[in-house]
Amino acid sequence: MLWINLTGIVLIALIIWWFWLYKEQSIRIAEGSLEILVKDGIYQPSHIKIRANEERQIVFHRADATPCAEMISIPELDISERLPLNKKTVISLPGLPAGEYAFHCQMQMYKGKITVQ
Ligand SMILES: [Cu+2]
Known part of the structure; x- marks a missing residue:
């Protein structure tokens, strides 16, 4: 019984840890540009942060041949761009x-998502 409880506690700790780690994967673009890899169904990184009122560039590197990965759009900014395979699109x-902008x-x-602070 004690053993089962311990296993449960370890599992819960792992889950908390995983979520914590996951949240920490957001990346701040301090200046200039940042590259996002488009591969295996996820953007890497998928959450980026920038400061308000500063111009930035995001370089999308598409490495996924499925048609699904072909377009990138940021609806709030009226941005919609085709991503050629194995190329970098700025x-x-x-x-x-300030705000949140999904892409x-x-x-x-x-x-x-892009968080602007
Ligand atoms: Cu898609």
């Missing part, structure tokens, strides 16, 4: 007001 962001492929299977 998306320039203007200085933005995704046309089917919304790839998902990411």
Whole structure:
């Protein structure tokens, strides 16, 4: 019985740890540009942070041949771009007001978000 409880505690700790780690994967673009890899159904990194009112560039590197990965759009910014396979596509962001801006492929299977602070 004690053993089962211990296992449960370890499992819960692992889950908490995983979620904590997962959240920490957001990346801040301090200046210039950042590359995002488009592969295996996820953007890596998928959550980026930038400061408000500063221009930044995001370089999308598409390494997934499925049609799903072909487009990138940021609806709030009216940005929609085709990503050629195995090439890098630069998306320039203007200085933005604080907020959250989602980006995704046309089917919304790839998902990411930009937090502007
Ligand atoms: Cu898709």
